[in-house]
Amino acid sequence: MNALSFHPPDAAQPPQAADEAVVRFEGVAKTFAARGRQTAVAALEDIDLTVRRGAILGVIGRSGAGKSTLIRLVNGLEKPTAGRVLVDGTDVARLPEKDLRQLRRSIGMIFQHFNLLSSRTVYDNIALPLEIAGASREDIRQRVDPLIELVGLADKRSRYPAELSGGQKQRVGIARALATRPKVLLSDEATSALDPETTRSILDLLATINAELKLTILLITHEMAVIRGIARDVAVIDNGRIVEKGDVFDLFTRPRHPTTRTFLAAESGRALPAYVAERLTERAGPGSQAVLRIIFRGSHATDPVLSQITRTFAIDVNILGGTVDAIAGRPFGTLIVAVPDEADLLKRVTAFLTARGLDVEALGFIALEADRASAPAAQNEGGHSHVA
Numbered sequence: 081m082n083a084l085s086f087h088p089p090d091a092a093q094p095p096q097a098a099d100e101a102v103v104r105f106e107g108v109a110k111t112f113a114a115r116g117r118q119t120a121v122a123a124l125e126d127i128d129l130t131v132r133r134g135a136i137l138g139v140i141g142r143s144g145a146g147k148s149t150l151i152r153l154v155n156g157l158e159k160p161t162a163g164r165v166l167v168d169g170t171d172v173a174r175l176p177e178k179d180l181r182q183l184r185r186s187i188g189m190i191f192q193h194f195n196l197l198s199s200r201t202v203y204d205n206i207a208l209p210l211e212i213a214g215a216s217r218e219d220i221r222q223r224v225d226p227l228i229e230l231v232g233l234a235d236k237r238s239r240y241p242a243e244l245s246g247g248q249k250q251r252v253g254i255a256r257a258l259a260t261r262p263k264v265l266l267s268d269e270a271t272s273a274l275d276p277e278t279t280r281s282i283l284d285l286l287a288t289i290n291a292e293l294k295l296t297i298l299l300i301t302h303e304m305a306v307i308r309g310i311a312r313d314v315a316v317i318d319n320g321r322i323v324e325k326g327d328v329f330d331l332f333t334r335p336r337h338p339t340t341r342t343f344l345a346a347e348s349g350r351a352l353p354a355y356v357a358e359r360l361t362e363r364a365g366p367g368s369q370a371v372l373r374i375i376f377r378g379s380h381a382t383d384p385v386l387s388q389i390t391r392t393f394a395i396d397v398n399i400l401g402g403t404v405d406a407i408a409g410r411p412f413g414t415l416i417v418a419v420p421d422e423a424d425l426l427k428r429v430t431a432f433l434t435a436r437g438l439d440v441e442a443l444g445f446i447a448l449e450a451d452r453a454s455a456p457a458a459q460n461e462g463g464h465s466h467v468a
């Protein structure tokens with residue numbers, strides 16, 4: 081039996097269209113009022129964002145960008161100063177306290193520091209939301225046992241948090257968040273305290289839960305690796321505003337906003353190899369070549385364009401760096417090349433590549449002969465040159 085099959089789609093809910101919004105931000109602003117010496121803080125402005133049913137939406141932003149505030153608006157821990165936050169069509173800020181408590185039960189949440197109760201075992205931590213909701217012992221057992229299986233902690237059910245690794249603690253956090261069969265899972269930097277391998281396994285678990293249980297996930301993070309590891313849709317938040325949003329593949333391969341580019345700078349392929357970055361100049365110099373970044377997307381990722389350029393233009397192409405990777409399951413490649421800086425050659429090569437569906441960025445110029453030329457020069461300075 082599939083470990084997840086115990087959890088059919090919530091029978092209490094009518095069937096809903098896949099593109100329907102589970103969470104919707106409509107023109108949301110949040111300002112924290114001035115207090116004492118502190119001036120007012122505009123934490124969020126003009127936020128329009130939709131989390132579709134069954135989707136995984138990642139929101140990425142730097143520290144202080146407004147991510148936590150965004151998530152706290154969803155479960156009513158904060159109220160917007162302007163606009164509305166709707167969960168399944170209900171305006172969260174307008175709910176009376178009793179209904180808000182009810183709504184919170186339908187929203188699961190996982191945290192960076194897990195927030196487990198140290199005096200409770202794995203089983204009892206997962207059972208806690210059900211106890212609070214007044215479920216019977218038997219109902220709790222029937223719900224918690226398969227959840228422990230689901231997150232792979234069957235052999236740890238009577239252990240205490242102090243006896244678990246970070247990844248295991250987060251698995252408990254995930255099982256606890258699922259206990260009340262939420263319609264949406266909010267993930268607040270849930271993998272930030274974990275090493276890359278454990279992060280991978282937690283993201284895999286979340287992806288499985290999303291796929292098998294059709295659970296909608298809104299996750300916030302400051303790590304592009306998390307976005308590329310799990311999200312299909314992404315919004316970039318900067319200074320309280322959404323500066324770019326869309327499909328993860330498009331955003332990774334065609335970032336438009338400088339903040340997005342900054343996040344991507346360390347990503348494979350986009351970062352220039354150090355030896356290129358150090359020598360790159362804005363203007364052409366004697367003997368320099370033009371440096372291009374060629375971006376291959378989707379079906380073009382494996383096109384043999386270098387040999388085509390070499391043949392078509394009868395030139396040599398120097399490869400300075402490159403990677404081929406997959407993002408959201410689609411191939412994506414980057415090549416950094418140098419071509420002769422001659423007359424309108426650059427323009428013609430760019431047009432040739434663009435016509436074949438590739439993106440081309442002119443990065444600057446590089447003098448590849450500089451190393452060979454500089455060695456004798458250095459010797460000359462020391463007065464030991466054997467070069468005539």
Ligand SMILES: Nc1ncnc2c1ncn2[C@@H]1O[C@H](COP(=O)(O)OP(=O)(O)OP(=O)(O)O)[C@@H](O)[C@H]1O
Nearest residue numbers: 112121122123141142143144145146147148149150
């Ligand atoms: N209760 C509060 N009172 C006053 N200002 C606040 C409050 N909560 C958040 N802020 C401010 O709002 C802005 C956004 O904060 P928020 O915690 O949402 O950012 P974040 O992106 O989650 O950052 P981090 O990743 O560091 O947690 C920050 O300038 C923060 O100082």
